Amino acid sequence: MRFSVEGIPGLPEIEPGADLAALIADAVAAGESAPLVDGDILVVTSKVVSKAEGRIVQADDREQAITDETVRVVATKLNPSGAVTRIVENRLGIIGAAAGVDASNTAPGTVLLLPLDPDASARGLAAGLRELTGARVGVLLSDTLGRAWRQGQTDIAIGAAGVQVFDDFAGRTDASGRELAVTKPCLADELTAAAELVKGKTSGIPVALVRGLGHLVGDLDLPGAATIVRPAEDDLFRLGADDAYDEGYRAGFDEGQREEPQS
């Protein structure tokens, strides 16, 4: 089993209304990569999809733009400097520091928001590429996200089309016949992580081609990346520790005031 990951250079600066499928097909054709074939997976930085979809808004204040995109504050931390770090849930249910608001690589005074429906964007892109090239390709849209408990960021999948998002070992057994403890590797997040290694943040290469994993490519109606998001009510870490403590403290205090002290 072997696959390759290569950056696709030569994409122009993306303007609102751009036909991204055509631009990517052209960039592949003009570059050193072999033509797209069945089973290829294109990992596209969601930022260029946002640009093509015109998701650029005026915002002098990035913090305000983040507030506007936030559906729920998950955790806050007052730093010694007086600044507040926020971890928030955005419209897509994705939890991170910036709610998907990107203020780098856009014109001053503007920020870039995430695509409204990244799975739909991925489907549109995959359908366009399949039509233009005749190759049955899959598409993932990536964004960069921090994590609980681990420093640094990795690229994760916020949109998927024609790519198997999870492997599923539920009920499968190991060589000794024991049920496997790890049941659901998130292939989509592993693919976007791999792609980040060639796209990088300063290289200006927003598209990577993953070749050799055709067994993960299927119909465009496969489940999308929205299925990766764990609903808050099922999540043991739906609130920051301090925030949950404070909420508990207030409830406990009120109850302690109401109840007669036990002697």
Place this chain on the structure above:
Amino acid sequence: MRFSVEGIPGLPEIEPGADLAALIADAVAAGESAPLVDGDILVVTSKVVSKAEGRIVQADDREQAITDETVRVVATKLNPSGAVTRIVENRLGIIGAAAGVDASNTAPGTVLLLPLDPDASARGLAAGLRELTGARVGVLLSDTLGRAWRQGQTDIAIGAAGVQVFDDFAGRTDASGRELAVTKPCLADELTAAAELVKGKTSGIPVALVRGLGHLVGDLDLPGAATIVRPAEDDLFRLGADDAYDEGYRAGFDEGQREEPQS
């Protein structure tokens, strides 16, 4: 920029005391891969390192083995079935469901613990491979981990030697001269995630070769994977939401009992 990831088949079942560097070098030499060259990165499932290091213990009860490896319970959840889901911190500071205890692919009645010092294990392996092959390779040890907020698991780095663990963009600017918001991609976790796509869970291939990212390979004294772990005191999610709420509730209740009710 282009790299490839290939599974290295042909490794025998690993016994305690096995010379893993020699076995990996032999497997590469016997397989279809070209000989190891400077800049190659080997991603090794930590399970085979544990086996070589004899980290197999008798344990009829996997839950008890997890308890023994736990330094701190991070979150608990009582399921409708009556079973308790635990998220725990292990000796290495890594937070997950199983504290690194693996009960699959080991003999019945035994479990496999993580290497005692995975960065040291990675250094030993990299030094051995460099000596045996003359190639300046890097080594990552991987484990499989769930995440907050996202379903499924990905492979992460628990040991690293001779591989740059983070990219670091702190202070670097984008094309418009604005400071980049994403400052620290975790290359090691992205590499182990990529490797999982060829190693899989049922293929029996515990080693992957990443070729073409030689700019990430350096001296064996580069910082290891222990630097990826965020100390609990710095983490906004150091406790589960319910657990922190309960802790706050108890403190608030006691305080509410002590204080005279405000009218």
